[in-house]
Amino acid sequence: MTLQLPDARGRVRSYEPRTEPLAFAAGAPFTSRTVFAAAHVVADPYADVSPDAPAAVDWDATLAFRRHLWSHGLGVAEAMDTAQRGMGLDWAGAAELIRRSAAEAEAVGGRIACGVGTDQLAGPARLEEIRTAYEEQLAVVEESGAQAILMASRALAAAARRPQDYLEVYGHLLRQSAEPVILHWLGPMFDPALEGYWGSSDLDAATDTFLEVIAAHPGKVDGIKVSLLDARRETGIRRRLTDGVRCYTGDDFHYPELIAGDEQGFSHALLGVFDPLGPLAAEAVRVLDTGDAKGFRELLDPTVELSRHLFQTPTRFYKTGVVFLAWLAGHQTHFTMVGGLQSARSLPHFARAYELADGLGLFPDPELAEERMKNLLAMYGVGQ
Template sequence: MLLPSRDGRLKPYRLTGSPLTPRAPRRPFTRTAFAAAHVVSDPLAERDPWQGRPAVDWDATLKFRHYLWDQGLGLAEAMDTAQRGMGVDWPTARELIERTMREAKAHPLAPRVACGAGTDHKAPDDLRDEDAIIAAYEGQMEVIEAAGGQVILMATRALPAIGAGPETYARVYGRLLDQARDKVILHWLGDMFDPALAGYWGGADVNAASDAVLAIIAAQAHKVDGIKISLLDQAHEEAFRKRLPAGVRLYTGDDFNYASLIEGDGQYHSHALLGIFAAIAPAASQALEALAMGNSAEYHALLAPTVPLSREIFKAPTQFYKAGIAFVAWLNGAQDHFIMPGGFQSSREITHYAEAFRLADQARLLIRPDLAETRMRMLLGLHGIDGG
């Protein structure tokens, strides 16, 4: 077939024809691995894509979660991958959490599910002081705990918006950790994912911010399962994880360098809480199985080809990566259409989708090659391109 390239030309491409087969792992993983999953829209029920609650295809959305669980992966639910704050509102996220937790409890593998708690159900004008921010978090934490999920304290836009310093972060997170029922996961999302989060933990300097959040963790380490860091900075993550108290995990959110970070250096390693794992689930699952068996060569053979795909999906502007996750799901038949809440599929250009198609194939991730090619041709046609 003919695919567009960034130099404005159509170039021939032939599928490799060697996809991985999704399957259950044959032994337990030695790394905790959460895949952050997206929400599947229901185009027939959608009435006003840019306003109000999105229409969700609940059957397809939950089926995708089973697909991840069946391969031994945990789930990070209602996170930014699910378009929290970018198309999916809190009422929808709440229903998603409650539906997902009912499914998880019935699943034979008893998968781990951690759910994002934030402040996005409140308008910015209602979040002008730390007490209001704490109360907003508390409301969402209560919903997650009532449903039986583990809490992820998502980074909130409200704290940078009020110019909060390290002392404010310490008070806010101290209160939240103190009242959490179980251990929680903290969340450090860089401004490449959300520009409104610049200066999180109280300052623009990443080293000072690291000191601030490490002090929060040290003060209540018994209430912290781990911290997810998504700064796309391998050296920083490697230095940071060495400073964590014993028993507190580093969950990498680095969608550029996850392979080496998860493997580690023999003394320290990262666990995973990654949006890309939803798109590369067969490779991620089988690589983690290989790592658990001590087969580093097979681990890298499976994961290394996925890194170029992840770097393409998470290219700048990084916050639009969600379109690539849904695109791969559509190619693989996990959903019947390529429509996203708020029309988010339009956030990336056709040359991006063409490159993601090539790289997914080369990473052995087009599980149904004939279907993937048919759907890629459909997308090309919508852009006025004859794929040959």
């Protein structure tokens, strides 16, 4: 059977879904790369909440999805921007998510790292208040037993007046952290409020400050997550890192080449796109573990078109496509998001995401995905 899918030019065309999915079984832990998937949250579709109310989360479905990622050997990066931090999920909800997911990780032996930010602050804040907010969240993550990811802070971006402000805030946090942390540099394409992070809109100057933080605190930084969608810059940063500090790519446009690496090194991964790509991405890394970089690229390169589609501008709304694919794949029973964010992308965007994901064989049950896509099309008035 064919589906009638609308495109970005307002035309409807026929598409014939595939009938057989790719099937990747769970395997041994990875040996050559450390890989995290930044996981989304599943909203409670029966909750009577408004878009600006605290998030109502379906905890059973949310934790089940994390078990799915762990079963394929992936680590879970929890309470990150993929989980709609600052876009529907407030700090109270994030703290509960961290505690629940960390307990689940301990129960199943899964790897987990959790985001530490300042999103409990309302309105402008002084540097001292920003440090205190970071400390509160760091304590929650460390008490849960998870690794901490120090996320970029909107409040700090607004309050800082010079690079030294970043050096002082991050230095304070790193001195008191119990275990080595991951530092996260999220670019303004993901969050416009982070323009000028590290004290400058000049990325060369910002990079120098970023690396100065790491060099000043040996043994306190496990790695960095770079989300600038600039492969050349990430490679340059990676080559300047202190020995023993990992680079976790957050580049959802160039991840195959960055993970594969070159003669001077490679990136590990902490990626939002590995939420929908989980089993396929895990299989690719296991191929890379054998030293077969060509086989790794053959598996992962074809996924880039889907990733670039999901992360097209406005990039911060990539979460909508991620949750849409989770629904089509059967990981949740509905396409509802916290904050009503399911409305953030257009029907042609969904249609293309379905086509690309189906072509990759990402849906465990292609018939279910097709039926759900038909239901969505009917809701928009597209007859079949």
